[in-house]
Amino acid sequence: MRLSNLADYAVVAMTAAARRCGGGRVSAGELAAETGLPAPTVAKLVSKLTAAGLLRSMRGAHGGLQLARPAAAITIADIVEAVEGPIALTACVEGDSCALDHDCTVRAHWPVVNEAVRGALAGITLTQLVSTREIA
Known part of the structure; x- marks a missing residue:
């Protein structure tokens, strides 16, 4: 199993947002700029993460992005699911035919x-x- 690049980038961006x-x-x-990700990719991630309720976007002179919840209440599972949808290692679990x-x-x-993997990420x-x- 391997995360998609977009899911990986979402974790990187959210970590930078939490730090900043x-x-x-x-x-x-x-x-x-901080993560080295292309601006269009960050814009796409911001859209998905905002829609999932992980980021809050505010417009105006004092606008910007802010975590929608405390960093301690946002998990890797939340971030991956915001970008990829439910964590499922096989297509049949999602109802796809096999x-x-x-x-x-x-x-x-x-x-x-799947729940064990999700639990680890959560x-x-x-x-x-x-x-x-x-981390050792």
Whole structure:
């Protein structure tokens, strides 16, 4: 399993936003500059993350982006799902058809696997990602 580039970039952008925002605001341009992501990609991410309720966008002279919730209340799972949709390792779990559908003996087990992966991602918050200490 591998995250899409967009999901990876969303985690990077949200981590930068958490580091920069605190109680203040940051612009999409500042996020692009800090992360090295292209401005159009950041704009696309901001749109998705705002729609998911993870970022709040304010217009005007004192506008900008702000975390919609405290960093401790936003997880990697929240961010990935905002960009990719529900976490599912196989298409059959999402209701898509499969050539093995009629004889599949493992389909019933995939939701358990998916929930374990989602649980692992849900266990890591932006606060942890912003932490400067090295992970062993």
